[in-house]
Amino acid sequence: MAANGQPNNSHAVSSDYGADAADLARQLETVTQDLRQKSERLSELSESAHRFVEDVAHDFRTPLTVIQEFASIMADGIGGDVNEKHREFLDLISCATRDLAELVDNSLIAASCVPARCGSIEGPMVWTRSSILAGPG
Numbered sequence: 001m002a003a004n005g006q007p008n009n010s011h012a013v014s015s016d017y018g019a020d021a022a023d024l025a026r027q028l029e030t031v032t033q034d035l036r037q038k039s040e041r042l043s044e045l046s047e048s049a050h051r052f053v054e055d056v057a058h059d060f061r062t063p064l065t066v067i068q069e070f071a072s073i074m075a076d077g078i079g080g081d082v083n084e085k086h087r088e089f090l091d092l093i094s095c096a097t098r099d100l101a102e103l104v105d106n107s108l109i110a111a112s113c114v115p116a117r118c119g120s121i122e123g124p125m126v127w128t129r130s131s132i133l134a135g136p137g
Helices: 010-075 084-112 129-134
Strands: none
Touching (some): 010 084
């Protein structure tokens, strides 16, 4: 009993606060674990999307580069005589493949600029005129 004759409830109030704090701590731990799991899943999905974009970009870039180089080889007359109409068609091929290659590169750059990956683009497989003329092997 308190000095004023009233019952002393400080112990009951104190243990109620302790129970509430423990309950809040458990809830906080549960929410923290859930958030951590979701963050890890988001990172996995982001990495998967990044790899997909890189693969698609590579799959487009390689044939585009081959088309560009063969159009250039043909325009130089290495495969035979090129008349004005042929040259016009070859110029169209070169312009279109250049535009598409730029679109692929820009898409790859945009997709790779997430905070953890910005600037981590790996270089493409490079096809050059000499490697094409040399043939396989």
